[in-house]
Amino acid sequence: MSMKPLCVKLSVQPSRGLVDEKFTVLVQNLLPGFQLTIHALHQCEDGHSWEAFAHYTADATGIVNVSEDPSLDGTYSGVEQMGLLWSLRPVPGSKSGLRMRKMNVQTPMVVTISVYQGHQTEGFLDQVLLASVVVERWYMAPGVRRVPITDGKLTATLFLPSGPGPFPGLLDLWGGGGKLVEYRAALLASHGIASMALDYLTPQITEETGKMVDSDYFETAYRVLEQHPQILGSRIAMLGLSFGTSVTFGMAVYSQVVKLSCAVCISGSHVQPIGGSVEQILAYFNKNVAKTRFDENNQVIWRNLLLPIPTDPSLKVEMGRLQCPLLLVVGEDDQNWPAHESAMDMKEMMERAGNSHLLTVLSYKNAGHLIEPPFMPFTRASTFKTVTNPPTKVMVLWGGELVAHSRAQEDAWRKTLVFLRENLYGGMQP
Amino acid sequence: MDMKQHCMKLSVQPSRGLVDEKFTVMVQNLLPGFQLTIHALHQCEDGHSWEAFAHYTADATGIVNVSQDPSLGGTYSGVEPMGLLWSLRPAPGSKTGLRWRKMNVQTPMGVTISVYQGHQTEGFLDQVLLASVVVERWYMAPGVRRVPITEGRLTATLFLPSGPGPFPGLLDLWGLGGKLVEYRAALLASHGIASLALDYFTPKKTGKMVDNDYFETAYRVLEQHPQILGSRIAMLGLSFGAGLTLRMAVYSECLKLSCAVCISGSHVQPIDGPLEQIMTYYNKNVEKTHFDEDNQLIWRDLLLPFPTDPSLKVDVGRLECPLLLIVGEDDQNWPSYESAMDMREMMERAGNSHLLTVLSYKNAGHLIEPPFMAFTRASSFKTATNPPFTMMVLWGGELVAHSRAQEDAWRKTLVFLTENLYGDMKPDASFSNM
Numbered sequence: 001m002s003m004k005p006l007c008v009k010l011s012v013q014p015s016r017g018l019v020d021e022k023f024t025v026l027v028q029n030l031l032p033g034f035q036l037t038i039h040a041l042h043q044c045e046d047g048h049s050w051e052a053f054a055h056y057t058a059d060a061t062g063i064v065n066v067s068e069d070p071s072l073d074g075t076y077s078g079v080e081q082m083g084l085l086w087s088l089r090p091v092p093g094s095k096s097g098l099r100m101r102k103m104n105v106q107t108p109m110v111v112t113i114s115v116y117q118g119h120q121t122e123g124f125l126d127q128v129l130l131a132s133v134v135v136e137r138w139y140m141a142p143g144v145r146r147v148p149i150t151d152g153k154l155t156a157t158l159f160l161p162s163g164p165g166p167f168p169g170l171l172d173l174w175g176g177g178g179k180l181v182e183y184r185a186a187l188l189a190s191h192g193i194a195s196m197a198l199d200y201l202t203p204q205i206t207e208e209t210g211k212m213v214d215s216d217y218f219e220t221a222y223r224v225l226e227q228h229p230q231i232l233g234s235r236i237a238m239l240g241l242s243f244g245t246s247v248t249f250g251m252a253v254y255s256q257v258v259k260l261s262c263a264v265c266i267s268g269s270h271v272q273p274i275g276g277s278v279e280q281i282l283a284y285f286n287k288n289v290a291k292t293r294f295d296e297n298n299q300v301i302w303r304n305l306l307l308p309i310p311t312d313p314s315l316k317v318e319m320g321r322l323q324c325p326l327l328l329v330v331g332e333d334d335q336n337w338p339a340h341e342s343a344m345d346m347k348e349m350m351e352r353a354g355n356s357h358l359l360t361v362l363s364y365k366n367a368g369h370l371i372e373p374p375f376m377p378f379t380r381a382s383t384f385k386t387v388t389n390p391p392t393k394v395m396v397l398w399g400g401e402l403v404a405h406s407r408a409q410e411d412a413w414r415k416t417l418v419f420l421r422e423n424l425y426g427g428m429q430p
Numbered sequence: 431m432d433m434k435q436h437c438m439k440l441s442v443q444p445s446r447g448l449v450d451e452k453f454t455v456m457v458q459n460l461l462p463g464f465q466l467t468i469h470a471l472h473q474c475e476d477g478h479s480w481e482a483f484a485h486y487t488a489d490a491t492g493i494v495n496v497s498q499d500p501s502l503g504g505t506y507s508g509v510e511p512m513g514l515l516w517s518l519r520p521a522p523g524s525k526t527g528l529r530w531r532k533m534n535v536q537t538p539m540g541v542t543i544s545v546y547q548g549h550q551t552e553g554f555l556d557q558v559l560l561a562s563v564v565v566e567r568w569y570m571a572p573g574v575r576r577v578p579i580t581e582g583r584l585t586a587t588l589f590l591p592s593g594p595g596p597f598p599g600l601l602d603l604w605g606l607g608g609k610l611v612e613y614r615a616a617l618l619a620s621h622g623i624a625s626l627a628l629d630y631f632t633p634k635k636t637g638k639m640v641d642n643d644y645f646e647t648a649y650r651v652l653e654q655h656p657q658i659l660g661s662r663i664a665m666l667g668l669s670f671g672a673g674l675t676l677r678m679a680v681y682s683e684c685l686k687l688s689c690a691v692c693i694s695g696s697h698v699q700p701i702d703g704p705l706e707q708i709m710t711y712y713n714k715n716v717e718k719t720h721f722d723e724d725n726q727l728i729w730r731d732l733l734l735p736f737p738t739d740p741s742l743k744v745d746v747g748r749l750e751c752p753l754l755l756i757v758g759e760d761d762q763n764w765p766s767y768e769s770a771m772d773m774r775e776m777m778e779r780a781g782n783s784h785l786l787t788v789l790s791y792k793n794a795g796h797l798i799e800p801p802f803m804a805f806t807r808a809s810s811f812k813t814a815t816n817p818p819f820t821m822m823v824l825w826g827g828e829l830v831a832h833s834r835a836q837e838d839a840w841r842k843t844l845v846f847l848t849e850n851l852y853g854d855m856k857p858d859a860s861f862s863n864m
Contacts, residue, residue: 014446
């Protein structure tokens, strides 16, 4: 069955949306029963190509609606409105261990959505292209302002929501990979929270002096938020992933300066030498490096470095002393950190101390370590450059299974936004 | 009544849309019966501020939905989903005669939509701002490519739709204001038509007016482009550009148009001789210039009454392609409605009136543009004389009727173009030029 190419109508609404917004992919004017492949192509900043595809058959009305119709096969199957994004994977022939992360958040992620005749699985560039549209996925909503921070010795970027403010604030910390990663803070600002992305492992000051930062670095960052004329100093949260949770737990419980309205900790652990500096915590982890395991593909599993969860109280942040609401997000297939076990231990500590009403745990079966904002390609393993001296590059297993992990990201992000909004805005007097 | 400032929620969906897309403005978490003003603010490229505002009262569920609820007063009233854009007007204190046009189409138009407490009418900067969002309105859909044309003496920009093509093509002409105005061509490309914005009035170097071969060169650029279907090219002109479109459609040996769209124009022009003669002909009647009570120029009478001499009217009876005429019945700049009626009569006599569609809008003026743009009833205009001087020209039209006309005309123009540029194509014919 042949199709008049110019009649096939492909539309994606919205054509410009935020990265955490859903879109509707619709193909119309097809012959009933027509077989087609919908294909997504994205070229990321470092030049690698990522693709996803799914097989559909037009219904009696000649329409395929990705939000309602099942994919019969491809990089995802079944009814998956956003499958064309979260099932993106490096094209055949790419080098291994790739992970997609947008570093420049001021430009959108661009995805080309195309329709091909028949149920294709490869060699798309040579196929008959019936229609194609370009879709933009933005990290910054209109009016969000990106403000590089030059106060003190911080390596950080502040994202201010659009509007007059004042806004609640948030300190956003990533993990052991270092670098200044802005996209989650940009997204949070697009949701009304003034968010600061903070590089604390590879900041300029560490590059210059060779010394790792101390708790006053985080307190300085907190104060930048607290004193900002457009930020509500009494409404500041902290969000950390992976090693960023180690910092967050420590600050939330022990800092005299940092007074948090709430905290969100994703894929992390409270296990650390209490009162230790960043350097000391890392040293503690490294002591157990012999516990490193490898999977059948020689990918590094680091979850055991913190197991078993110690009984020695000086090696765990005293969660019983926490005074603000805490949201823990963990993947049960996390191969990098023992996040689930840590969450269970924290729950127990808080139940014993009587402050467990502050705790919410979101635990996802078959989700891995990298629980990120939704609709981003899933990475089960990737190359990782250690923050050691000298650094080494290893292939790390993060864990997780494609579909379960993608669902977990969508659910966790939505609940994170609700949690933040309730705790940052809730109970405010007129 | 006071409001918990941070509970109120203002949202505009989509926050990034095309300029001809509708949006939904919603305010939630209000106290029932709460009075508020929704305000739109836009700062255009030349620095002037434009604003619109409307008064609403929250319903029992504490919601105001601009698409469903009536404005009780402001720059528009009643239920108007897009009123915050088409009723934009220069902020108080602005100089007179402003007209809003985006010249850089690669960046979006930014509009700040805000909510103020109470029913306000002025001094917004001093009011209590309850919420505010920024909305972007784009002229180019994602993937549309802007290609400056360097061929020959052309001053032109080609906009290619996203996708592999091939695409139908279109030549886009504005009026005697000159300059290279790209936004309509950019929008048409966003709808799948490869469109060439052509400046024919102020092109480089010569100082002389261009002639037919200029348009034929532009046509050939489209026809020969590897991603454009040479047999599927249309022409769209407004004002003087509409007259040129009719001229080319009927008399050019070179241009073979699938269809033509003529907005606010006339077929009255000397058909022999160079284009410069058209200007001479119009200028001959300059005494017929009128002024309204505000001393704004009315030029519609320069072409009235219609000549009986057949060499002074494009012979539309010889037209061989579908033609869409769009006219505002309150056009004070050109006698476009009368011209449309005369053209219809000519085509009925000649037997080709089945090709003609006329969209005539009561109380619409001369500047019938893509929808949701600020309405201009009169503005300053720089004449094409030597030396040039600036006058205040009356375009005509009434705000609401003209805005509705733009919305309706644009939708119908897109349908007309799509039907005539894509219609009855054979399955494999489209690839014959690949």
